[in-house]
Amino acid sequence: MNSQSFMWIAFGVAALIVAFALAALLIRLRGTLGAVEELLDTTNEEMKETLPEVRQTIENVNDITSGVNVGLRTGGRGLAAVGRGISSAAHGARVAGQSLVRSVKGG
Numbered sequence: 001m002n003s004q005s006f007m008w009i010a011f012g013v014a015a016l017i018v019a020f021a022l023a024a025l026l027i028r029l030r031g032t033l034g035a036v037e038e039l040l041d042t043t044n045e046e047m048k049e050t051l052p053e054v055r056q057t058i059e060n061v062n063d064i065t066s067g068v069n070v071g072l073r074t075g076g077r078g079l080a081a082v083g084r085g086i087s088s089a090a091h092g093a094r095v096a097g098q099s100l101v102r103s104v105k106g107g
Helices: 003-105
Strands: none
């Protein structure tokens, strides 16, 4: 056997080894991709079941936020009214005090 035929035999054996390794790799890849596909399908189904509940929860949060905003606005108006009332009472007390001082002084 000459060196050229040995080279062709070695080349053929190397090609077979590469082919078997590639086949094993592709078989493993098929299994992995199948598992990923199954996981994605399961996740997709669970999301389809969960999404309406999430939307309902978001709507509830929006309703609560709207109610809190109304309450804060109403409370702010009430607080402003109390402030105006206190200011008016202070002004009335000042005017009454001045009037009392004038009447005591006889003026």
